[in-house]
Amino acid sequence: MDLPLNSLKARLSADDPTPHIGLFSSLADNYAGEMVAAAGFDWVVYDAEHAPNDIRSLLGQAQAASGYDIDVAVRPWTHDKELFKRILDVGFQTLMVPMVDTAAQAEAIVSWTRYPPAGGRGVASGRAARWGLVDNYFARANDQICVVAQIETVEGYNNIEAIAGVSGIDALFIGPSDLGASMGHLGNAGHPDVKAAVLDAIARVRAAGKPVGVYASNEDAAREFAAAGATLMLVGVDAYVLSKGLATLAARFGPN
Numbered sequence: 001m002d003l004p005l006n007s008l009k010a011r012l013s014a015d016d017p018t019p020h021i022g023l024f025s026s027l028a029d030n031y032a033g034e035m036v037a038a039a040g041f042d043w044v045v046y047d048a049e050h051a052p053n054d055i056r057s058l059l060g061q062a063q064a065a066s067g068y069d070i071d072v073a074v075r076p077w078t079h080d081k082e083l084f085k086r087i088l089d090v091g092f093q094t095l096m097v098p099m100v101d102t103a104a105q106a107e108a109i110v111s112w113t114r115y116p117p118a119g120g121r122g123v124a125s126g127r128a129a130r131w132g133l134v135d136n137y138f139a140r141a142n143d144q145i146c147v148v149a150q151i152e153t154v155e156g157y158n159n160i161e162a163i164a165g166v167s168g169i170d171a172l173f174i175g176p177s178d179l180g181a182s183m184g185h186l187g188n189a190g191h192p193d194v195k196a197a198v199l200d201a202i203a204r205v206r207a208a209g210k211p212v213g214v215y216a217s218n219e220d221a222a223r224e225f226a227a228a229g230a231t232l233m234l235v236g237v238d239a240y241v242l243s244k245g246l247a248t249l250a251a252r253f254g255p256n
Contacts, residue, residue: 001133006093008043008071009146012170012211012232019226020213022071024237025061026051033061034068036238043071045234049098059090059127073148079105081112081120088113089126093144096173100149103162109149110168114142146170148213148232151201152178160201164208171232172205173213174198189217202228 011020022043025036028051036044046053046061053061058074065072073094074087084095097109111119115138125132128141149163150156152175156163164172179201180186180194188194198214205212206229213232216222222235 001130001135003134003137003140003144004091004093006071006144006146008073008094009144009170011071012146015211015231017231019222019231019233020071022232022234024075024215024234026053026237026239027242028053028057028061030057030060030064032238034064037065037068037070037072041070043073045073045075045096047075047237049075049077051239055086055090058087058092062091073146075150079109082122084109084112085122085124088121088145089124089128091127093128094146094148096148096150098150098175099152099156099178100163101153101155102159103166106149106163106166106169110147110166113145113147114168118142148173150175153182154179155182157182157197157201160204161208164205164210169210171211171213172201173215173232173234174201174230175215177215190221195221198225199228202230 020042022041022045023036024047025033025044026047046058048058062072073096074092075096075098076083076087095113100106113119113121115121115123129137147169148171149169150173151160157179163169176189176194176198179197180189180191183194185191185194202212202225211232212230214225214230215234216225222233
């Protein structure tokens with residue numbers, strides 16, 4: 001049996017200029033996760049930072065999405081070597097790690113996703129290795145691991161070149177809401193200062209030679225960030241899409 005190839009990592013490595021459009025999935029449910037996978041997005045990030053996902057729910061959603069042409073990733077809830085090991089062992093190959101503030105943090109994160117001697121990932125023949133059926137899995141697995149570092153604080157923003165320079169960091173992803181909060185603009189990710197910082201971050205990551213992504217909550221912002229060089233885009237959250245759709249439907253038929 002052959003090793004599954006990480007098409008998102010290949011795309012990032014090739015520095016494809018076409019925007020890769022995706023969605024945060026926070027419903028923590030296999031059935032809903034399959035609907036997201038079928039919707040036509042390029043990639044999905046299963047959110048375990050702000051949503052009630054655990055290892056078993058993440059596994060179920062990965063299985064539900066496996067029959068669809070979509071790249072899958074996980075956002076873990078903390079920086080933790082043992083957590084990363086479990087996420088990788090159930091078969092995920094891409095981690096989008098929140099709140100990366102320093103190059104030292106980025107180096108540790110990369111190390112936790114690699115088998116020795118390149119890193120310190122624990123050795124097991126789980127689902128990722130198809131229970132030992134993948135040929136030469138341990139010798140080849142490191143090459144298919146993709147790490148995206150989220151820049152979400154002023155400290156991370158100030159250290160962006162150093163983080164981008166860490167070997168094994170495949171891309172950086174700017175989170176405007178948390179960056180805005182760190183800048184003193186909580187709840188106002190569209191503030192001119194935050195927008196300027198996001199555009200500057202995109203330019204600096206591109207100048208450092210790494211792909212860059214960003215969360216864009218509306219079409220105008222998505223187009224502007226793409227024009228600035230962002231190629232990894234998340235444009236919504238499934239829970240918000242459902243909530244707003246239900247509220248709109250209720251308003252149409254509710255009391256006038």
